[in-house]
Amino acid sequence: MTDKPPFTATELTRPFWDATLERRFLLQYDPAADRYQFYPRPISLFTPRTDLEWREASGAGTLVAVSLCHTPGPGFGPETPYILSIVRLREGPRVFARVTGAAYEDLRVGQEMRLVWGEERGEGREYLFAPAGANP
Amino acid sequence: MGFLAERGIAIAGCADTKLVKGGDRTALELAGDVLESLLAQTGIERDRIDGLAATPANAEASNPFWTNMLADALGLSPVWTQVSDLGGGSIIANIVRAAAAIHAGLCETVLCLAADAPTGRFLARQSGYRTEFMDPLGFSVLPIAFGLLSSAYAEKYGLPERGMAKLAVAQRRGALLNDQACEVLRKPLTEEDYLASRMISHPLRLLDCVMRCDGANAFLVTSTKTAREIGCETIVHPIAYRERVNFDPRGDVGDITVTGFSDVGPAALRDAGLSPGDVQSFHPYDDFFIAVILQLEQIGFCKPGEAERYILERDIGPGGALPINTSGGQISAGQPGLANGGVNLIEAVRQLRGEAGPRQIPEPRNAVVTGIGIIQYARNWGCSNVLVLERG
Amino acid sequence: MRFLRNRPVAIVGYADTKLVRNSGRTAAGIAGEVVASLLDTAGIERDEIDGFATTLAMSEAGNPFWSNLLAEHLGLCPRWCQSTDIGGSSNLGNIARAAMAIEAGLCTTVLCLGADAVSSHDATDQTGHRTEFCQPVGYIGPLVAFGLLSSAYAARYGMPDEALAKLAVAQREGALLNEVACDILRKPLTEADYLSSRMVSHPLRLLDCVMRCDGGYAVLVTTTARARALGFDRVVHPISYREIVNFDPKDAVDDITVSGFSVVGPEALRDAELRPDDIDVLQPYDDFLIAVLLQLEQCGFCGPGQAQSFVKERDLRFSGDLPINTGGGQVSAGQPGLAGGGVNLVEALKQLFGDARARQVRDPRRALVTGIGVLPYGRNWGSSNAMVLERA
Numbered sequence: 013m014t015d016k017p018p019f020t021a022t023e024l025t026r027p028f029w030d031a032t033l034e035r036r037f038l039l040q041y042d043p044a045a046d047r048y049q050f051y052p053r054p055i056s057l058f059t060p061r062t063d064l065e066w067r068e069a070s071g072a073g074t075l076v077a078v079s080l081c082h083t084p085g086p087g088f089g090p091e092t093p094y095i096l097s098i099v100r101l102r103e104g105p106r107v108f109a110r111v112t113g114a115a116y117e118d119l120r121v122g123q124e125m126r127l128v129w130g131e132e133r134g135e136g137r138e139y140l141f142a143p144a145g146a147n148p
Numbered sequence: 149m150g151f152l153a154e155r156g157i158a159i160a161g162c163a164d165t166k167l168v169k170g171g172d173r174t175a176l177e178l179a180g181d182v183l184e185s186l187l188a189q190t191g192i193e194r195d196r197i198d199g200l201a202a203t204p205a206n207a208e209a210s211n212p213f214w215t216n217m218l219a220d221a222l223g224l225s226p227v228w229t230q231v232s233d234l235g236g237g238s239i240i241a242n243i244v245r246a247a248a249a250i251h252a253g254l255c256e257t258v259l260c261l262a263a264d265a266p267t268g269r270f271l272a273r274q275s276g277y278r279t280e281f282m283d284p285l286g287f288s289v290l291p292i293a294f295g296l297l298s299s300a301y302a303e304k305y306g307l308p309e310r311g312m313a314k315l316a317v318a319q320r321r322g323a324l325l326n327d328q329a330c331e332v333l334r335k336p337l338t339e340e341d342y343l344a345s346r347m348i349s350h351p352l353r354l355l356d357c358v359m360r361c362d363g364a365n366a367f368l369v370t371s372t373k374t375a376r377e378i379g380c381e382t383i384v385h386p387i388a389y390r391e392r393v394n395f396d397p398r399g400d401v402g403d404i405t406v407t408g409f410s411d412v413g414p415a416a417l418r419d420a421g422l423s424p425g426d427v428q429s430f431h432p433y434d435d436f437f438i439a440v441i442l443q444l445e446q447i448g449f450c451k452p453g454e455a456e457r458y459i460l461e462r463d464i465g466p467g468g469a470l471p472i473n474t475s476g477g478q479i480s481a482g483q484p485g486l487a488n489g490g491v492n493l494i495e496a497v498r499q500l501r502g503e504a505g506p507r508q509i510p511e512p513r514n515a516v517v518t519g520i521g522i523i524q525y526a527r528n529w530g531c532s533n534v535l536v537l538e539r540g
Numbered sequence: 541m542r543f544l545r546n547r548p549v550a551i552v553g554y555a556d557t558k559l560v561r562n563s564g565r566t567a568a569g570i571a572g573e574v575v576a577s578l579l580d581t582a583g584i585e586r587d588e589i590d591g592f593a594t595t596l597a598m599s600e601a602g603n604p605f606w607s608n609l610l611a612e613h614l615g616l617c618p619r620w621c622q623s624t625d626i627g628g629s630s631n632l633g634n635i636a637r638a639a640m641a642i643e644a645g646l647c648t649t650v651l652c653l654g655a656d657a658v659s660s661h662d663a664t665d666q667t668g669h670r671t672e673f674c675q676p677v678g679y680i681g682p683l684v685a686f687g688l689l690s691s692a693y694a695a696r697y698g699m700p701d702e703a704l705a706k707l708a709v710a711q712r713e714g715a716l717l718n719e720v721a722c723d724i725l726r727k728p729l730t731e732a733d734y735l736s737s738r739m740v741s742h743p744l745r746l747l748d749c750v751m752r753c754d755g756g757y758a759v760l761v762t763t764t765a766r767a768r769a770l771g772f773d774r775v776v777h778p779i780s781y782r783e784i785v786n787f788d789p790k791d792a793v794d795d796i797t798v799s800g801f802s803v804v805g806p807e808a809l810r811d812a813e814l815r816p817d818d819i820d821v822l823q824p825y826d827d828f829l830i831a832v833l834l835q836l837e838q839c840g841f842c843g844p845g846q847a848q849s850f851v852k853e854r855d856l857r858f859s860g861d862l863p864i865n866t867g868g869g870q871v872s873a874g875q876p877g878l879a880g881g882g883v884n885l886v887e888a889l890k891q892l893f894g895d896a897r898a899r900q901v902r903d904p905r906r907a908l909v910t911g912i913g914v915l916p917y918g919r920n921w922g923s924s925n926a927m928v929l930e931r932a
Contacts, residue, residue, distance in 0.1 A: 017284040024569045025280060047398075051281045051525055054572020057398045057615035060579035060586065062572055076404060076526075079295030080350035085288030096286055096349070098296055098404065098526045106399065106526035110286050116350065121303035138285065150645050176668065200785070204604040204625075210665035212596045212878060215625050216914040216922040217668045219786040229785040229923070230637075231625040233607050245622075248644035253542050254636070254783075271665065273602035276568060276609045391646075393592070393621040394611040486604055522608045530608040531621070 016087030018134025025052045027066050029136035035129045037139055039103055041067040050105035071127035072144070073099040076106060080116040099125045099141050113142035152387050153419070155540065157247040158375035159384040161190035162497045164365040164490065167330045167482040170267045171362040175205040175485075176221050178364035179263035183222055186366045192257070192378050194223060197368075199249055199258030201230040201242035206485040207265040209272035218261065228254040235521025236433050237391065237531035238262070239365070239489035244389040244535065246369040257374060263364035264485025277525045291357050293523045294436040295349030301405045301438065304453065307351050311456030312437040313339035315472065316355055316479070318464045319434070323476025325507040326495075330361050330482035337480075356437045361482035365490030367497070372540070382501040383540030387514075388419035391533040394524075405442060408532025409518070413447030416534035417516070424449045428512040429499050430470055431492040433520040434477040439529075443518055447534065466507045474499065474507050489519045493535075500539040514538045541636065541781045542811065549639040550767040550775035550932070552760050553582030554889045556882065559722045559755040559874040561659050567597035567756075568613045571655035574756040575614050578651070582760050584770065589760075591647030592618040593634035596625055598658040598877040599754075601665070610653065620646040626785060627913020628825050629923035630654070631757065631881035636781040636927065638761040648766055655756035656877030669917040683749055685915045686828040687741030690748075693797045693830065697845035699743055702852060704829045705731035707864065708747055708871070710856035711826070715868025717858075717899040718887075722753050722874035729872075748829045753874035757882030759889065764932075775932045776892045780811035783925035786916065797834060800924030801910070805839025808908070808926035816841045819928075820904035821891045822862060823884040825912040826869040831921075835910055839926065858899040866891060866899050881911045892931040906930050 021029040031038045039048040043065060045058035055062050077098040084092040095111035097119075111119065112128060123143060130138030151157075163185035165178055173181070187194060202215045211217065215231045218224075228249045232238035239262055246258035266272075274283070287293075298307065320337040323329040337355070345355040375383050395408035417424065424447065432443045441455040449470070450458035464472040475481055475495040478488060496515035498504045515537045522530030555577035557570055571594075579586060594607050603609060607623040610616075620641045624630040631654045638650035665671075670679070679685075690699065712729040715721040729747070737747040767775050787800035809816065816839065824835045833847035841862075842850035858866040867873055867887035870880050888907035890896045907929045914922030 017279075019284050020280065022280070022569070023565045024572075051277045053613050053615070054569045055576050055614055060576045062576045077296035077300040079292055079299055079352070080347065081286065081288065081292055081295070082346070082350070083289045083291065083348055085283060085286055088286050088288065093350075094286055096292055096296065098300075104399065106404070108282055108285060108287070108526045121299055133284070206604065208667045209604045210602040210663065211667040212598060212601045212625055212664055213627055213666075213914040213922065216627070216785055216916070220789070220916050220922065221668070223789045225784060225786045225789045227782070227784050229626055229783070231623060233605055233623045234621060235605055235608070244646070245641075248640050248646060252640040252643045254640060254781075271602060271667070272604050273663065274605075275600045275603045275663075276613065391619055391621065393608055393618050394616060397612070397615045397617045522605045524612060530605070530612065 014087050014133060016133060019136030021135045024054055028052050032137040032139060033132060037069045037071060037127055038066040039069050039105060040064040048103040048105055050107055070102050073101040073125050075119060075121050075123050075125050076100050078111065078119050078121060097141055110140045111142065112140045113146040151251050152247060152389060155385045155387065156372050157250060157386055158370055158372045158380065158540065159367055159497055160370050160375040160378065160380040161186055161368040162494050163189055164328055164494050165363050166328050167361045167363040167484055169330055169332055169361045169482065171265065173265060173362065175207045175263045175265045178265060178362065179218055179222060179261055182261065182263060182364040182366040186368055190368050190378065192368065196257050197224055197259045198226055199228040199246060199255035200224055200226040201232065201246050201258055201260045203238040203262040203486045204231060204233055205264040206272040207269045234531040236435060236489045237519030237521040237533045238486065239493050240517055240519045240533055240535040241391060243367060243369055243386055247386055250371055257370040260367040260369055262487035262490050264487045265362040266360055266485035267362050281525060290523060291349045291352050294438055295352035297404060297528055298351050298438045302351060308441050308456035309343060311441060311459040312356065313342040314459050315437050315440060316342040319473045319477045319480040321465065322474045322507055323480035326475040326481060329476045329480065333359065333480050333482060352436065358435050358478045358483035361484050363484030364487055365494050384497050384500045385538045385540050386535055387538045388416045388536040390416040393531050395532060404527050407442055407446060407528045409443050409446035412532050412534050416536055417448065420536040422536065427470065427514060427516050429474065429496060429509050429515040430472050431496040431515060431517040432473065433489055433492055433518045434473055434479050435520060439520055466509045471509050474504065474509065493517050496537055500537055543643055544639060544779050544781060547777040547779065548764055549642055550762060550764045550777055551889060552762055552767045552772040552775050553578055554759045554886050555581055556720055556886050557756045558720045559753045559876055561722055561724060561753045563657060563754040564660050565657050565754055567599050567655045567657045568610065570657060570754060570756040571610055571614060571653060574655060574758045578758040578760060584760065586615060588649050589616060589651045590618055591620040591638060591641055591650035592616050593622040593624065593638050593650055593652045595630040595654040595878045596623055597656040598664045599656055599661040601663040618647065626923040627878065628827060628881045629911030629913040629925045630878060631885050632909055632911040632925050632927050633783060635759065635761060635778055639778055642763055649762040652759040652761060654879030654882040656879040657754040658877030659752040659754050673917060682827065682915055683741045683744055686830060687744035689796065689920055690743050690830045694743060696797065700833055700848035701735060703833060703848040704748065705734040706851055707829050707832060707856060708734040711865045711869045711872040713857055714866045714899055715872035718867040718873060721868045721872065725751065725872050725874060750827050750870045750875035753876050755876035756879055757886050774893055776889060777930050777932055779928050779930045780808045781927045782808040785923050787924060796919050799834055799838060799920045801835050801838035804924050804926045805835065808928055809840065812928040814906065814928060819906055819908045821866065821888060821901050821907040822864045823888040823907060823909045824865065825881060825884055825910045826865055826871050827875065827912060829871060831912055858901050863901045866896065866901060885909050888929055892929055
């Protein structure tokens, strides 16, 4: 049991959250522009298309920003302090998520990261990042 | 915005309330207080106010008809009514929207008013990416976004701790000389205090952050002609303005420390015919000190990565080469919810009107005021805007 | 807004979505659909859009940063970003604000958007007089306000049942010919059906009222010069606009049936140098049918108390001598929350662009569109606005 906010899907984002339950991280892909986007949007950022494809991300990326959070959100208290990050996926988009499998002091902006999966909560499963070489 | 250069628009008066944490007044009551002050100060008849520009209030956010309610409660009957929902960019945006409405003939005399009482009641509810893709993943407070941003800056240039410590101390000195600042913040501060303050979202410290409070501010914007007619002795003209929302929408820049200010900052100064060295007082929006660092660089006061050295080499107090947030800014005076940017703007106007009392800059001719609004997803902020003011 | 007379601003395109009750969608999802549709039909690059004005969404109420959130969702990067919170007046208000911003040089090409999914999710929570002085004493919604207003009108002039019935039928005929109207409303209606529909707040009937639904509108506004340069051969000019919020703030007019339209209606026509007879299509805001009759009287189509006889003498259908709300209006097409004014506005554009197909008015040149917003305490409504549109 957890007091953390549940993941909730909307009409627009349901394919994404459904896929997280199967441990797949989907990006919206615009074939006309050959570009990916995240979070899911109602329209391509690159062309006026709305019929975007869902494609699975490789899960590999680069650490863009990292912070050790001492001010927990609801339900995160027992895990405080926890590490938050922005990671740029190999496909292009940036993703905000917690980091696991590393001490804050050992993380360096610019290092390679990979997506790992956490607990199922509500309509989705938490995604996190870990250093590319680390065991989860 | 070429018409602003004609100096045809005037800020003819300003008023604010004391900033209070945990006050017992509602946003509507604070709005009434600040309107009363403004009417008394300017001597204008309320019925001459035919435009109203407001900001939303966190304390009333679930009501989608807030400006109408303000008009009703304050006895105004405007022929142009505006709400600006650009977060901390809203107050200076309203000055320029008022100017544009006057220029377009929609109205003649505008009350730009912001009032919020978020410490008593907070009805704002985020939606969209914030509730779906940030909060459930541990995004609890705004400092996280600026902790992340600080880490990206630090990786490139090092964390500008000494520069931010100097800013913290200089702004606090301003708050000590500002009777409207929150009393809980009006205590002396040293650089050591700043550096020793606890980490909120590493590498962001407690003393990097604003504190929420209640308060209101109001500005009377009219044509220069009407300002003279009502006997306004010291006119402040908005002379240039730029705004950018959702800078770099497709993520092409590839560096989250590059913000909309890299666009609007240099453009606004150019429109005003100023170089950074000509600026006589700077009132940057300060939710977090790292934002002031980024603005100094991206508006063009110094080069990327050089803000710390720039600050350390200068006196940034009222008598200095570049006075910054002389009344304490929001970080040392308090952030009155969505009336926030008014803290920076009203100080700029007071300095130009020569009403800043013990913290008065000697005869400033111009001021640059900025606004920042809204946390974006995995980037920086949504709204960047810059207003250049000149004493008439 | 006298400058509108010179036709410097042009509406070059529009788009709408099907109106659906309980669609289960989000306002942002609807916004994406309608913006994609606009970009497609107008054939314009998104980066050409440098201004953005939206209405609020009841389904997202409480989010004080709505226009920014939409900009980020839609990939817009505006230099002027705006939301308007004057309720049902906001869609029309945004066209005027876009014109104002263009005239002031803030931007060149503006996307005016309204999208709401209120029938799927209503996040509004009123504050102020509504929660403090209305709801606790039995106020259950706008239909109470319009029942009371109807009784005041009836006491003076008699209840205009026959005119309301005729209007209800004429608008329903429009909805039957309008494929984007809510399907559950697209059923034939007779005057007898109207008159026998149940009382919801006596003397207000069920068929006097709008039904909430989900939907969105997008309108593209630019300079007339830019419209030509981009090759738009069909354009519509806004040629006059007037707005008033909180008409009669001091209760000087001792008659609650006199609304802000008594000011803005005649003014908008005078600014356009037109008389009521010069209007080819009338698209009055219709949350309740009684509001349409009040507007006819107060805009000057007939005298006070004469709406009943006026309507009886006229043919209100698209083929008639005074076509009113030819797509069904909101009462017969549905009210997509705070995007509701878009129903009336976009139908006017369809008529003027010649896109109204089975319900096309023959060669219309000018349309009058209005907006109503917000319920104040113990009066009529908070916002009244009117715009004259002219086909180039």
